[in-house]
Amino acid sequence: MPSAEALDVVIPTSPMEAATAFGDGTDVTVVGGGTIVMPDITYGRVRPGKVLMLARSGLDRVAHEQGTVTIGAAVPVTALEQLDEPLASAARHVGDPEIRPQATVGGNLCARPSDEAPRGDLQAPLIVLGARVRSTGKGGERTEPVEEFLAGGSDGRLVLDVSYDAAQRTAGYAAVRRPHAHHYTILAVAATETGGELRVAASGLAPHAVRLTAVEQSRDPLDALGGAEPRHDALASSWYRRTVLPKLVERALAQLA
Amino acid sequence: MQLTVNGVEREVESPLLTPLLAVLREELGITSPKAGCQQGGCGACTILVDGEPRRSCLLPLAGVNGAEITTVEGIGTAENLAPVQQAFVHHYGMQCGFCTPGFLLAAHAYIQKGGTDDRRAIADALSGHFCRCTGYVKILDAIAAAARGDSFDLTTTAPGEFTTMRTGGAE
Numbered sequence: 001m002p003s004a005e006a007l008d009v010v011i012p013t014s015p016m017e018a019a020t021a022f023g024d025g026t027d028v029t030v031v032g033g034g035t036i037v038m039p040d041i042t043y044g045r046v047r048p049g050k051v052l053m054l055a056r057s058g059l060d061r062v063a064h065e066q067g068t069v070t071i072g073a074a075v076p077v078t079a080l081e082q083l084d085e086p087l088a089s090a091a092r093h094v095g096d097p098e099i100r101p102q103a104t105v106g107g108n109l110c111a112r113p114s115d116e117a118p119r120g121d122l123q124a125p126l127i128v129l130g131a132r133v134r135s136t137g138k139g140g141e142r143t144e145p146v147e148e149f150l151a152g153g154s155d156g157r158l159v160l161d162v163s164y165d166a167a168q169r170t171a172g173y174a175a176v177r178r179p180h181a182h183h184y185t186i187l188a189v190a191a192t193e194t195g196g197e198l199r200v201a202a203s204g205l206a207p208h209a210v211r212l213t214a215v216e217q218s219r220d221p222l223d224a225l226g227g228a229e230p231r232h233d234a235l236a237s238s239w240y241r242r243t244v245l246p247k248l249v250e251r252a253l254a255q256l257a
Numbered sequence: 258m259q260l261t262v263n264g265v266e267r268e269v270e271s272p273l274l275t276p277l278l279a280v281l282r283e284e285l286g287i288t289s290p291k292a293g294c295q296q297g298g299c300g301a302c303t304i305l306v307d308g309e310p311r312r313s314c315l316l317p318l319a320g321v322n323g324a325e326i327t328t329v330e331g332i333g334t335a336e337n338l339a340p341v342q343q344a345f346v347h348h349y350g351m352q353c354g355f356c357t358p359g360f361l362l363a364a365h366a367y368i369q370k371g372g373t374d375d376r377r378a379i380a381d382a383l384s385g386h387f388c389r390c391t392g393y394v395k396i397l398d399a400i401a402a403a404a405r406g407d408s409f410d411l412t413t414t415a416p417g418e419f420t421t422m423r424t425g426g427a428e
Contacts, residue, residue, distance in 0.1 A: 009273040009319055031274075031317060038276060038315045039296035051274060055320045096385030098310045098363065099297055183298075 008050045015072075015160060018057040024138040025156035028052050032074050032104035035095070036111055036119065052158070054106070059160060070163040073106025080105065080122070084166070086173035086190040086252075087125040090203075093175055093185065094121050105162060109133060109146070110154035113207040116234040117184040123150060123209030124190040124201035125173065129164040136160060150208040169194040172255030174248040176204075176236075186235045189224075189248040193256045200249065205230045205241060212249065221249035258322045262287065263331030271318055278302045278313035281328065289329045289358040293387075300386030303359035304328050310363045312385075329358040332365050338411075340403045341365050347409040350399035352390035360386050364400045374401035 012018040022028055029048035031037050040046035054060075059072040062079055069083060077100040080091035094100055094108075109126070111119035126146045133149040135142060135157040144152075146162070175188035187204040189212075198219065200212040206228070214223040230241035260267050262285060271280045278295070281287045281304070293301035295314045302313040305327035333339035341364045344350065351357040360383065367382045379400050380393075388396060402409075 007272070007274060011319060031320070034315050034317055034320065035297055035312075038317060041274060042276060042295050042314065048274070053317065053319055095297070096300075097382055098300070098303065098312060098385045099315075101309065102311060102315060 007048060009053060010050065011053045011055065012057045014058050018052065018054060018059065019136045019141070019158060019160070021052055022137065022158040025158065028158075030054065030106075030110070030158060032107040033076065033102040035099055035103045036107055054104070059106070060104075064166065067166050068163050069166050070161050071105050072161050073109075073159040074104050075106075076101045077103045077105065077108070077122070084129065084164070084169075085171035086192065087122065087129060089173040090122050090125040090175075090188065090190065093177060093188070106159040109149065109159055109162065110157075112154075113231075118204045118207060118231055118233070118235075119184050120150075120208055121185040121188065121203055124188060124203040126162060126164070127201040127209055127211055128171075128190045128192040128199040130192075130194075130199065131162050131164040133162050134160045146209075147211055167194050170256045172252035174251035174255075176244055176248065183235055187230075187241050187244060187248060189245070189252040191249075191252040191256055198256075200224075200252065202245065202248075204235075205245065207231070215249055215253075219253065221246040221253065224249045258318050260321065260323075261325045263327060269318065273319040274317045276314050277304070277316040277318060277321055277326070280318050281313060281326070287328050287330065291355050291358065293355070298387075299356070300359040300363070301356050303362050303386070305331075305362055305366060308366065308369070310366045327362065329361050332361065339365060340406070341368060341400065343409050343411060344399040344403035344407065345396075346411055347407075347414045348395050348399035348402060350391065350396045351388075356386060356388045360388065360396060364403065367400070368404050372404055374404040376401060379404070 010021045012021050027049035029051050031053045054074040059074040061072045062075055063070045077091050077094045081088050108120050108122040113119055131146045132143050133146055137157040169192045172191040176186045185204045189202050191200045198216045200215045201209050203209040212224050214226050224245045230238045232238035258269050269280055269284055271284050278290055281290050290304050290313050291301035293299035297312045297315045303310050304313045306324050333342045363383055376397050379397055
């Protein structure tokens with residue numbers, strides 16, 4: 001069995017300590033729940049220099065304050081099952097009952113797609129909730145919409161929390177999955193409608209979740225793809241994703257009624 | 258780092274990022290947690306951390322410092338099997354045995370938390386565990402029986418070799 005070498009491992013006990021230890025993120029490998037990074041270390045795909053473990057960082061709290069729900073980066077996926085739709089439904093689809101208490105929302109936002117599978121099952125639900133990511137790193141702390149954070153990539157960023165407004169909204173979630181085969185999401189569509197404003201996003205279509213802005217305007221599931229070519233990987237062919245995407249959009253939109 | 262493993266306090270010296278699975282198997286010589294996929298997908302390395310089933314391949318040692326770890330050796334012995342172990346024997350819930358420790362610990366935790374004999378609920382709770390031999394039916398039978406509190410006379414239902422081992426001697 002491959003073993004991890006002795007390294008510089010930092011286990012901060014407060015969010016501020018975590019931010020200081022992370023610095024500008026150079027050569028820092030962040031271990032939240034470990035469900036993605038531990039296999040990478042075991043199999044030698046990641047050889048960390050400095051390791052920042054978030055287990056005791058205090059970033060594992062969910063706060064409901066002044067109409068805002070704030071989820072700490074180290075909050076486990078199980079805790080999201082109690083929060084707003086479509087995040088709760090997506091959370092219930094992640095991994096299995098023994099992975100969900102360990103996997104974290106921060107890891108889900110920072111997950112790099114692997115060759116076999118896209119990752120980040122929670123990204124589309126967070127996008128349609130209009131969620132904002134607060135992160136620190138080079139250039140200091142910043143807060144930005146989930147789409148912008150994903151577009152910029154998580155390199156050099158330490159996610160502190162993600163938050164969204166606790167508004168009145170309807171939500172929909174539709175996913176392709178095979179029962180009891182706990183791989184990453186093949187394809188999933190999340191939608192919300194807040195006071196007439198429609199937001200639709202997909203996980204599994206591209207390396208990270210994307211907004212389906214054409215559908216938001218036309219409400220026509222056939223507009224979902226635009227000109228883009230979906231991912232082609234071990235979980236599903238590009239053809240398959242292209243074929244089922246409109247059906248998932250249709251199902252997610254139907255739940256908004 | 259310090260762990261309590263099956264009720265015994267152990268000081269361990271593996272590097273901080275070593276997966277708990279490797280600490281248990283290689284430093285402490287406890288080989289019941291199995292190194293299957295080593296990426297969290299198969300369930301064979303499942304152990305209990307403070308009573309909760311977790312994948313030992315995904316837990317860095319530094320993340321479980323001070324925790325109470327239970328492996329299958331901690332829930333029963335050959336002479337005094339846990340109810341769920343008796344049920345697996347009675348219902349032939351294992352063949353090659355590679356996945357069995359993980360199944361036993363997850364099932365043990367499921368029952369400890371008040372899980373019922375509802376097969377759907379059992380299948381959901383155990384859905385992170387793969388068995389390539391049994392086809393799962395006998396595993397579900399065994400866990401449902403244990404959840405109901407069925408009792409078994411293993412001297413009549415267990416395979417002979419097992420009975421010999423359990424009673425501690427040759428015929």
